[in-house]
Amino acid sequence: MSRASDRAYDHIRSMILSGELQSGSQIREEALAELCGVSRTPVRDALRRLEAEMFVRRNESQRSFVADWSLDDLEDAFQLRAMLEAHAAKRAAVRISRDQLARMRGHNAHLKQAIDASRPDVPKFLDNNRLFHSIILEAAASERLASMLLQVTEQPVVLRTARQYDLENLRRSHHEHD
Amino acid sequence: MSRASDRAYDHIRSMILSGELQSGSQIREEALAELCGVSRTPVRDALRRLEAEMFVRRNESQRSFVADWSLDDLEDAFQLRAMLEAHAAKRAAVRISRDQLARMRGHNAHLKQAIDASRPDVPKFLDNNRLFHSIILEAAASERLASMLLQVTEQPVVLRTARQYDLENLRRSHHEHD
DNA sequence: CGACAACTTATTGTATACAAATACCATTCG
DNA sequence: CGAATGGTATTTGTATACAATAAGTTGTCG
Numbered sequence: 001m002s003r004a005s006d007r008a009y010d011h012i013r014s015m016i017l018s019g020e021l022q023s024g025s026q027i028r029e030e031a032l033a034e035l036c037g038v039s040r041t042p043v044r045d046a047l048r049r050l051e052a053e054m055f056v057r058r059n060e061s062q063r064s065f066v067a068d069w070s071l072d073d074l075e076d077a078f079q080l081r082a083m084l085e086a087h088a089a090k091r092a093a094v095r096i097s098r099d100q101l102a103r104m105r106g107h108n109a110h111l112k113q114a115i116d117a118s119r120p121d122v123p124k125f126l127d128n129n130r131l132f133h134s135i136i137l138e139a140a141a142s143e144r145l146a147s148m149l150l151q152v153t154e155q156p157v158v159l160r161t162a163r164q165y166d167l168e169n170l171r172r173s174h175h176e177h178d
Numbered sequence: 179m180s181r182a183s184d185r186a187y188d189h190i191r192s193m194i195l196s197g198e199l200q201s202g203s204q205i206r207e208e209a210l211a212e213l214c215g216v217s218r219t220p221v222r223d224a225l226r227r228l229e230a231e232m233f234v235r236r237n238e239s240q241r242s243f244v245a246d247w248s249l250d251d252l253e254d255a256f257q258l259r260a261m262l263e264a265h266a267a268k269r270a271a272v273r274i275s276r277d278q279l280a281r282m283r284g285h286n287a288h289l290k291q292a293i294d295a296s297r298p299d300v301p302k303f304l305d306n307n308r309l310f311h312s313i314i315l316e317a318a319a320s321e322r323l324a325s326m327l328l329q330v331t332e333q334p335v336v337l338r339t340a341r342q343y344d345l346e347n348l349r350r351s352h353h354e355h356d
Numbered sequence: 357c358g359a360c361a362a363c364t365t366a367t368t369g370t371a372t373a374c375a376a377a378t379a380c381c382a383t384t385c386g
Numbered sequence: 387c388g389a390a391t392g393g394t395a396t397t398t399g400t401a402t403a404c405a406a407t408a409a410g411t412t413g414t415c416g
Contacts, residue, residue, distance in 0.1 A: 002368080028398090052230050083265055144330065151322070180399050208367080217402070218368090218402090220400065
């Protein structure tokens with residue numbers, strides 16, 4: 001997508017995730033346009049996308065608000081995510097190529113290096129973890145599934161920042177990958 | 179959403195489903211605008227929605243095309259639908275209220291009447307079937323799930339028109355509902 | 357003939373002005 | 387005092403003009 005509407009999207013999204021735009025508060029197109037330094041047109045575009053991703057919700061008279069996530073919502077997203085990922089793995093298992101499998105092994109090995117280092121390298125871990133899972137999705141060969149999964153994985157980013165990355169968890173993750 | 183952009187959405191969508199806009203063919207915003215009798219602005223809105231619903235796809239340089247559905251795509255959608263509906267049923271089962279349950283029984287009874295009539299009343303059957311399932315979705319209480327399900331159920335409408343509604347199938351459906 | 361570059365056309369992206377819808381507020385009436 | 391009503395302000399929706407980008411086309415040179 002084009003530059004201005006992408007900038008608007010990224011900007012608004014990050015303002016929501018950072019809490020700069022408070023949950024539940026109304027957001028006006030013009031105000032956002034000023035904040036992003038673009039006109040309302042690309043802002044509207046961005047809002048539509050964010051609405052589809054449930055970062056923004058609109059009331060019956062088309063006013064936009066920052067979505068506020070209840071615990072139930074988060075649980076719901078998690079449940080869906082678990083199911084969709086299992087489905088992706090199932091599809092991938094019968095479709096994956098040798099090459100893709102090799103790449104997965106590679107990422108898992110790197111990921112192990114990251115946690116075996118004297119001081120665990122969490123960014124490296126996360127990066128390889130992401131790549132590992134992206135290959136499953138690639139092998140599952142379902143755009144629809146991929147987009148659904150994207151929806152439910154991108155969401156709880158707000159909370160993920162606070163998540164604990166203790167060595168125990170990282171090791172368990174590696175073994176599950178294996 | 180507003181009138182013009184809704185009209186555009188409905189119009190374009192129906193042109194796609196009816197085959198008036200050929201699968202894989204490029205669609206230009208201005209041409210659609212003329213066809214719908216609105217300006218490009220609401221057309222763009224409609225295209226974005228249709229893109230999210232995978233009726234329209236865009237190439238790397240932002241040109242829009244009517245999506246063409248492979249058999250694999252349809253199977254994929256069906257598989258996802260089965261999974262999501264099962265999930266919905268599971269959630270609904272532990273959340274449903276007496277009232278909702280009663281309404282479901284009611285719709286299933288009407289649905290039975292429709293097939294027990296001397297001549298099966300397919301529209302009545304479909305209507306009650308739809309209501310029956312909508313209560314499951316309501317009871318499942320997950321907006322996200324509902325929107326995902328909408329996506330995969332709305333899609334194969336193209337083919338559904340050709341589907342067989344023989345008495346055998348209708349009866350089986352009723353029993354499964356029970 | 358084929359590759360490449362300059363130019364021309366087609367298409368989408370953005371800004372802006374204005375129209376339509378909705379919310380907000382004050383005022384009046386029961 | 388509370389509900390209804392009218393008018394005003396706020397906010398979103400649409401049309402349109404223009405900018406930016408991508409595609410197609412022609413012409414030149416090797």
